[in-house]
Amino acid sequence: MLGGTGALGRMRAAWDMARRRWWVRWGVDLALLALIVAAVTAWQTRRLPGGGTPAPDFTLHTLSGDTVQLDALRGKPVVLAFWAPWCGVCKLESSNLSLLQRLAGDSAHVVSVAVAYDNEEAVRVFAREHGVDYPVLLGDDGIQRDWRVDTFPTVFFLSSEGRVERAVVGYTTLAGLSWRLLL
Numbered sequence: 048m049l050g051g052t053g054a055l056g057r058m059r060a061a062w063d064m065a066r067r068r069w070w071v072r073w074g075v076d077l078a079l080l081a082l083i084v085a086a087v088t089a090w091q092t093r094r095l096p097g098g099g100t101p102a103p104d105f106t107l108h109t110l111s112g113d114t115v116q117l118d119a120l121r122g123k124p125v126v127l128a129f130w131a132p133w134c135g136v137c138k139l140e141s142s143n144l145s146l147l148q149r150l151a152g153d154s155a156h157v158v159s160v161a162v163a164y165d166n167e168e169a170v171r172v173f174a175r176e177h178g179v180d181y182p183v184l185l186g187d188d189g190i191q192r193d194w195r196v197d198t199f200p201t202v203f204f205l206s207s208e209g210r211v212e213r214a215v216v217g218y219t220t221l222a223g224l225s226w227r228l229l230l
Contacts, residue, residue, distance in 0.1 A: 091216035094195050095203075102127075102203070102211050103193040107160065107184040110171060115158070115184055118209065124155040125205040126228055129186070131163040132173040134199040136218045141177040143221045147228070148181045150221075155228060162186040162196065204228060 096103065102125075106116045117125075128144055130137035148157040161170040161183055174183050194203070203214045204227050213227055 088215065091198065092214045094197075095201070095214045095216075096195065096211045097203075097214050099210050099212070102205050102209050103190075105184075105186075105190050105193070107186060107190065110167070110174060110183050110185065115182065120156045120158070120205075121207060121209050123153075123207050124228060125203075126151075126155060126157045126224065127203040127205060128157075128159040129162055129191070129194065129196045129199065129201045129203075130159055131199045132161065132169040133163075137200045138173070138177055140200050140202075140218050141173075141179055143219065143224055145178060145180050146221050147224045150225065151228065157181045158184060160184045160186040160190060162188075162191045163199070202227075204230075 102117060104117050106114060108114055126144070126147060128140070130141070144157055144159065151157060159179070159181060161173070164170050167185060170183060170185065173179070191197075194201075198216050200218070201214060201216050202219060202224070204212045206212050213230070215223070215227065219227075
């Protein structure tokens with residue numbers, strides 16, 4: 048009986064020590080989660096231009112008919128979001144881009160490129176229904192191929208000199224967009 052009490056006492060002591068070190072377990076769990084997120088992000092962006100490479104140039108039309116050339120945006124950082132009107136995740140992220148546009152003000156350009164759409168009216172409906180207040184450029188298969196975009200949304204962060212600094216694929220929160228813009 049005494050040996051059983053000793054084993055039970057050791058189990059209770061181990062349990063008490065484990066409860067006191069909950070922060071170690073949480074720290075390990077958070078580090079593992081961060082590692083998984085970083086690995087998934089690296090996998091998703093592996094084919095995209097990045098790491099200081101020059102951004103592929105383009106000249107595109109806006110929904111209002113104006114022409115925008117990427118080179119004209121130099122001098123400020125650029126957030127360039129590729130999306131499709133049928134993309135559910137793009138619908139969720141559009142408000143984050145609008146908020147980022149307001150937060151960035153004149154310190155950065157927030158621009159989007161609609162691709163993979165059937166007709167221009169689908170792009171107009173998306174922009175109207177989701178309160179898009181940043182420029183929407185009408186892209187095509189060529190720009191999608193040049194930027195190697197095959198998943199939506201895909202957001203590029205360009206330096207003020209026109210180099211691709213980083214990219215993210217999938218939904219990105221306002222905090223994630225802001226953090227990447229500031230880096």
